[in-house]
Amino acid sequence: SQQGEEDPQALSIQEGENATMNCSYKTSINNLQWYRQNSGRGLVHLILIRSNEREKHSGRLRVTLDTSKKSSSLLITASRAADTASYFCATDRSNAGNMLTFGGGTRLMVKP
Amino acid sequence: EAGVVQSPRYKIIEKKQPVAFWCNPISGHNTLYWYRQNLGQGPELLIRYENEEAVDDSQLPKDRFSAERLKGVDSTLKIQPAELGDSAVYLCASSPGQVGGELFFGEGSRLTVL
Structure with a gap:
């Protein structure tokens, strides 16, 4: 069974726009991670946020964590066509x- | 530094045939994982090794799936006999072993069972 549920399942935006993806989970966690997967490839780690952290940044990525709501969000700012991928x-x-x-x-699909 | 290496990348077999996948983790990584990823879904853990020991294989269908990690380095995942529902991507990942740390994934082995 899968612990996390992402929302939305699919997202299509124009290059330059921001993309926000949400994740909800069910049980207490030590940390939450986000991964990216290009079509036909393996997963690549993007960012890790610990349960005692609320926000973390890495380049154009911003991750938030709300343990009271058991949810996290991943924001990609100023998206590029190369950001087209699946995010987990x-x-x-x-x-x-x-x-x-x-x-x-x-x-996520980012249209040029 | 070489990443996680998996082979074969693609495999097409008839149902009831056996198939094996191989994984070479990043040097020095003690923890090795096998995940299965169905089309359009996230990876689901099949088995986790700490060195040579399988410490979590509760999701491995043991009637047809088997795995080994001899000498705590390379690992193989075998399916015998394969069923149509086994069509998926089999992903291998490794990590240095710290609890809750980043996983490093291979490119995966895509299995199609006809």
């Missing part, structure tokens, strides 16, 4: 040891 959140649950559980992903 993954949670490291407090009682699950060293194991990540992935959500179903958001498929």
Whole structure:
């Protein structure tokens, strides 16, 4: 079973616009990670946010975490056509040891 | 530094045939994972190794799936016999072993069962 659920499932925007993807989860976590997957490729780690953090930045990426609502968001600013990919959140649950559980992903298309 | 290497990248087989996938993790990474990713979905964990020991294989369908990680380095995942529903991408990932850390994924092995 998948711990995280991304919303929306698909998102289409124009280059230069911002893209926001949301992730909700069910149980307590140690941290939450976001990964990117280009079509036909493996997943690439983007950013990790710990349960005691509320916001984190990495280049054009901004991640927020609200543990009271069990949700996270990934914001990509000034999107580029090369950002077209699927984005997955993954949670490291407090009682699950060293194991990540992935959500179903958001498929982002950035039109040039 | 070489990444996680998987082979084959693509495999097409008839149902009931066996198939095996191989993974070479990043050097020094103690933890190795096998995930299965169905089309349009996120990866689902099949098995996790800490060195040679399988520490989480609760999601591995043990009637037809088997895995091994000899000497705590390379790993193989086998399906015998394959069923139509096994068509998916099988992803291998590794990590240095710290709890909750980043995973490094290979490119995956895409299996099509006809």
